[in-house]
Amino acid sequence: MATNAAADANTFPKLLIRNAGIYGTRPAMRHKDLGIWQTWTWSEVLDIVRAYAVGLHGLGLKRGETIAIVGGNRPRLYWSVMAAQMLGAIPVPVYADAVADELAYVLAHADVRFAAVEDQEQVDKILSVMKRVPKLEFMFYDEKRGLRDYDHGRLRSMEEVIREGRERLADPTVVDWLDKEISAGKGSDPSIILYTSGTTGLSKGVVLTNEGSIRAATDTVAFDKLTENDVALAYLPLAWVGDHYLNFTQGMVSGFCTACPESPDTAMADLREIGPSFYFAPPRTLELLLTRVMIRMEDASVLKRRLFHYFIGVSRRYGERILNSQPVPFMGRMLYGIGNLLVYGPLKNVLGFSRVRVAYTAGEAVGPDLFSFYRSIGLNLKQLYGQTEAFLYVTAQPDGEIYSDTVGPACPNVDIRIAENGEVQFKSPGMFSGYFKDDARTAEAMTPDGYVKTGDAGFFDEKTGHLKIIDRTKDVGRLNNGTMFPPKYIENKLKFFPNIREVVALGDKRDFVCAMLNIDLTAVGSWAERNNVVYGSYQELAGHPLVYDMLEKHVAEVNRSLAQDKVMAGAQIKRFLILHKELDADDGELTRTQKVRRGFIAERYASLIKALYDGSKEADISTEVTFEDGRKGTLSARVKIRDMQSEPARVGKAA
Amino acid sequence: MRATGGPEAAVGDVLLSVENVSLSFGGVKAVNDVSFDIRKGEIRAIIGPNGAGKTSMLNVINGFYQPQQGRITFRGETRANMRPYEAANGGIARTFQNVALFRGMTALDNIMAGRTLKMHTNFFWQLLRYGPAMREEVQHREHVEEIIDFLKIQEIRRVPVGRLPYGLQKRVELGRALAMEPELLLLDEPMAGMNLEEKEDMSRFVLDVNDHFGTTIALIEHDMGVVMDLSDRVVVLDHGIKIADGTPDEVKRNQAVIDAYLGVAH
Numbered sequence: 001m002a003t004n005a006a007a008d009a010n011t012f013p014k015l016l017i018r019n020a021g022i023y024g025t026r027p028a029m030r031h032k033d034l035g036i037w038q039t040w041t042w043s044e045v046l047d048i049v050r051a052y053a054v055g056l057h058g059l060g061l062k063r064g065e066t067i068a069i070v071g072g073n074r075p076r077l078y079w080s081v082m083a084a085q086m087l088g089a090i091p092v093p094v095y096a097d098a099v100a101d102e103l104a105y106v107l108a109h110a111d112v113r114f115a116a117v118e119d120q121e122q123v124d125k126i127l128s129v130m131k132r133v134p135k136l137e138f139m140f141y142d143e144k145r146g147l148r149d150y151d152h153g154r155l156r157s158m159e160e161v162i163r164e165g166r167e168r169l170a171d172p173t174v175v176d177w178l179d180k181e182i183s184a185g186k187g188s189d190p191s192i193i194l195y196t197s198g199t200t201g202l203s204k205g206v207v208l209t210n211e212g213s214i215r216a217a218t219d220t221v222a223f224d225k226l227t228e229n230d231v232a233l234a235y236l237p238l239a240w241v242g243d244h245y246l247n248f249t250q251g252m253v254s255g256f257c258t259a260c261p262e263s264p265d266t267a268m269a270d271l272r273e274i275g276p277s278f279y280f281a282p283p284r285t286l287e288l289l290l291t292r293v294m295i296r297m298e299d300a301s302v303l304k305r306r307l308f309h310y311f312i313g314v315s316r317r318y319g320e321r322i323l324n325s326q327p328v329p330f331m332g333r334m335l336y337g338i339g340n341l342l343v344y345g346p347l348k349n350v351l352g353f354s355r356v357r358v359a360y361t362a363g364e365a366v367g368p369d370l371f372s373f374y375r376s377i378g379l380n381l382k383q384l385y386g387q388t389e390a391f392l393y394v395t396a397q398p399d400g401e402i403y404s405d406t407v408g409p410a411c412p413n414v415d416i417r418i419a420e421n422g423e424v425q426f427k428s429p430g431m432f433s434g435y436f437k438d439d440a441r442t443a444e445a446m447t448p449d450g451y452v453k454t455g456d457a458g459f460f461d462e463k464t465g466h467l468k469i470i471d472r473t474k475d476v477g478r479l480n481n482g483t484m485f486p487p488k489y490i491e492n493k494l495k496f497f498p499n500i501r502e503v504v505a506l507g508d509k510r511d512f513v514c515a516m517l518n519i520d521l522t523a524v525g526s527w528a529e530r531n532n533v534v535y536g537s538y539q540e541l542a543g544h545p546l547v548y549d550m551l552e553k554h555v556a557e558v559n560r561s562l563a564q565d566k567v568m569a570g571a572q573i574k575r576f577l578i579l580h581k582e583l584d585a586d587d588g589e590l591t592r593t594q595k596v597r598r599g600f601i602a603e604r605y606a607s608l609i610k611a612l613y614d615g616s617k618e619a620d621i622s623t624e625v626t627f628e629d630g631r632k633g634t635l636s637a638r639v640k641i642r643d644m645q646s647e648p649a650r651v652g653k654a655a
Numbered sequence: 656m657r658a659t660g661g662p663e664a665a666v667g668d669v670l671l672s673v674e675n676v677s678l679s680f681g682g683v684k685a686v687n688d689v690s691f692d693i694r695k696g697e698i699r700a701i702i703g704p705n706g707a708g709k710t711s712m713l714n715v716i717n718g719f720y721q722p723q724q725g726r727i728t729f730r731g732e733t734r735a736n737m738r739p740y741e742a743a744n745g746g747i748a749r750t751f752q753n754v755a756l757f758r759g760m761t762a763l764d765n766i767m768a769g770r771t772l773k774m775h776t777n778f779f780w781q782l783l784r785y786g787p788a789m790r791e792e793v794q795h796r797e798h799v800e801e802i803i804d805f806l807k808i809q810e811i812r813r814v815p816v817g818r819l820p821y822g823l824q825k826r827v828e829l830g831r832a833l834a835m836e837p838e839l840l841l842l843d844e845p846m847a848g849m850n851l852e853e854k855e856d857m858s859r860f861v862l863d864v865n866d867h868f869g870t871t872i873a874l875i876e877h878d879m880g881v882v883m884d885l886s887d888r889v890v891v892l893d894h895g896i897k898i899a900d901g902t903p904d905e906v907k908r909n910q911a912v913i914d915a916y917l918g919v920a921h
Binding site: 032033034035036145146148149262263265266269 | 796797800801803804805807809810812813859862863866867
């Protein structure tokens with residue numbers, strides 16, 4: 001088994017040599033070029049990487065130095081990572097779509113003297129910030145197009161570097177030297193620096209070690225039973241921890257094949273051609289795929305449409321239970337079998353999921369409907385929770401224990417605890433050794449006894465023992481009676497209803513929880529059309545008693561689900577209102593990335609919030625709005641407020 | 656864009672020269688006694704206000720119109736009359752002002768169509784798609800794939816062009832012209848109707864074609880910024896008459912050109 005042998009190889013170069021030894025003729029990497037899939041076996045990759053490493057050394061790259069890797073998922077960029085590691089140098093991948101300013105910051109902060117870049121676009125970008133990156137000496141590019149007339153004093157093609165290295169490898173002393181260089185690598189050496197995308201302030205360079213990375217991946221490879229026969233498509237950013245972990249590191253440890261798409265835009269089609277067995281997609285991608293399927297289904301013929309909807313109904317009833325190997329009535333099994341033949345199979349084929357054995361999603365809360373749709377058609381979709389500092393995995397759902405609202409139990413060898421303030425803290429084999437050149441922030445991110453603070457609040461679900469992540473710790477508030485109040489957790493639960501577009505939950509330092517809702521005009525509008533509800537404007541529709549009734553049911557359902565958890569039962573929504581206008585980034589109520597700006601909203605809708613808490617049945621509000629052409633106007637309305645019944649807590653009163 | 660690399664392909668001898676060409680439709684003189692030349696490896700722009708005779712000029716060059724007077728010399732061969740297919744065989748390819756693709760065919764097939772003149776196996780072999788025909792198709796496909804890679808249109812390879820947005824259709828059309836491996840490429844308003852980003856992309860492709868394949872390019876364009884950035888030399892037509900010829904800078908300062916574009920007080 002791959003996983004046993006991995007423990008002996010404590011650095012990536014040693015792992016590569018091991019792979020070339022035991023999986024020599026198996027594919028390590030594929031890339032679609034000029035319309036044809038090109039394949040490199042593990043021994044071919046080793047051969048190239050050795051030559052590349054010697055070439056890089058010839059240009060001056062030394063142990064402990066950093067080298068930036070800028071570009072998309074291309075074999076030569078992955079080999080750049082491997083070649084740097086072979087010399088004991090530290091690769092620093094940078095997002096291909098980073099703007100020049102970000103790029104300059106990372107390149108300068110990481111002290112890079114070398115940069116391996118994809119193409120002219122990246123070369124131009126780096127040249128434009130050259131002044132801010134004084135240490136940068138050399139760039140290597142993969143795609144030569146458009147670069148012929150550039151000054152090649154400090155520019156080389158990777159092909160050339162590899163060729164030079166290969167020529168020098170003809171000399172046996174160079175071969176010996178390289179072998180010594182590889183065996184000189186220690187497990188505790190840094191293997192990579194991943195810069196976090198920096199939602200809060202400047203991005204930080206997360207330093208990971210060879211040994212830690214390999215140990216973490218060895219655990220998860222065993223957890224998901226990945227072998228050299230698996231295939232993954234590397235289509236997410238190379239600089240993102242997810243790609244580096246799921247594809248690069250797991251590939252190295254298990255020996256599976258990583259396929260690189262032809263171009264970022266062809267990933268969907270390439271997915272179908274490659275038919276990966278291991279797949280990762282953020283919830284947003286899954287949602288996009290589903291929407292696309294649904295839209296195309298609407299255009300299908302009546303027969304197909306009927307068939308589709310009937311069998312999707314069947315899969316909703318039995319699909320997940322079959323996937324979880326739970327008992328299912330014989331008829332259900334049979335119907336599901338027919339559905340698989342007629343609908344699910346072809347659908348999965350179109351989406352490129354036919355051969356997927358393990359699929360993960362992570363990054364944000366995933367809607368229960370979305371999640372169960374994919375699972376019910378037979379895709380083994382699971383959730384994981386992790387972060388760059390942990391080298392991705394902290395928790396993951398084991399096969400057969402899947403819930404849409406948890407992220408699973410701790411991964412093997414990961415130690416998780418919940419701090420006083422509800423923060424999730426962990427210790428894991430793959431955890432980072434620190435932020436690059438930033439001891440102050442490293443200290444901030446760790447507890448004195450060596451746990452990493454995630455900044456996320458969460459708790460362990462009593463029934464399943466799985467972790468639930470609820471919100472960022474800094475956003476979690478407390479009701480006056482001490483109950484934990486995570487606004488985003490409650491808002492997300494409401495937002496999973498298609499009728500609800502946006503939610504602002506209130507409760508920090510208050511007696512109870514209230515919510516202000518935005519209806520989704522498309523969803524509620526089409527509901528109104530079907531139910532003969534007449535309305536003249538958004539405002540009128542939002543204030544319609546029947547709309548209130550409908551949303552009241554949604555809120556009640558959320559309350560029921562909150563009541564299931566001991567810690568959350570006290571945070572049920574007592575009163576809610578429907579806002580007369582859509583929250584809008586133009587009015588400063590949302591950020592440009594569509595996140596609610598709480599402080600601003602609290603000020604702007606102060607009169608409504610006051611009414612929510614003083615027991616009034618309705619309240620007047622007048623707000624300034626900005627029209628799309630920039631003109632301003634005022635919008636006045638009388639907004640009604642509904643009271644809700646509290647659900648009794650299932651497991652007892654909250655602590 | 657030029658600033659980064661300087662003029663790409665080596666500009667050399669005269670590839671095509673137009674001498675005293677006149678073309679009229681009935682009483683309308685579309686082109687009147689125009690002479691200019693295009694040198695090997697350069698990007699030559701033909702500009703002018705609406706109705707200046709630019710497209711007519713292009714049509715004369717690739718043999719679509721027969722000029723009543725004048726001569727055209729291409730690669731040292733002077734001719735009075737030429738058919739469009741002769742022009743194509745001779746190494747002149749073009750794109751059209753309003754996209755002229757086979758809308759129901761995929762991008763790949765459209766570009767393959769550009770290789771037609773280079774295919775030599777006979778109809779029956781091709782019908783069987785066997786033996787030499789197959790080998791030939793693979794060869795051509797390889798070339799077409801390089802063009803697809805070059806124009807970065809891999810994701811639309813299998814999409815019928817009728818479904819593509821305009822900017823991409825223009826790119827496919829350029830691809831089809833390139834598939835002929837032309838010596839001279841005529842582009843009729845390659846950037847018409849595009850937004851800024853598409854224009855920038857297209858400009859880069861035009862420069863790259865010139866650089867990478869060493870193709871000589873003659874283009875008609877309305878966007879002055881694009882013309883000034885891209886071209887090595889510019890010829891200006893107005894009402895069928897050549898009013899200026901020179902580098903972009905010279906042309907920009909030429910009083911006759913300024914008058915033609917801005918109008919003169921009478």
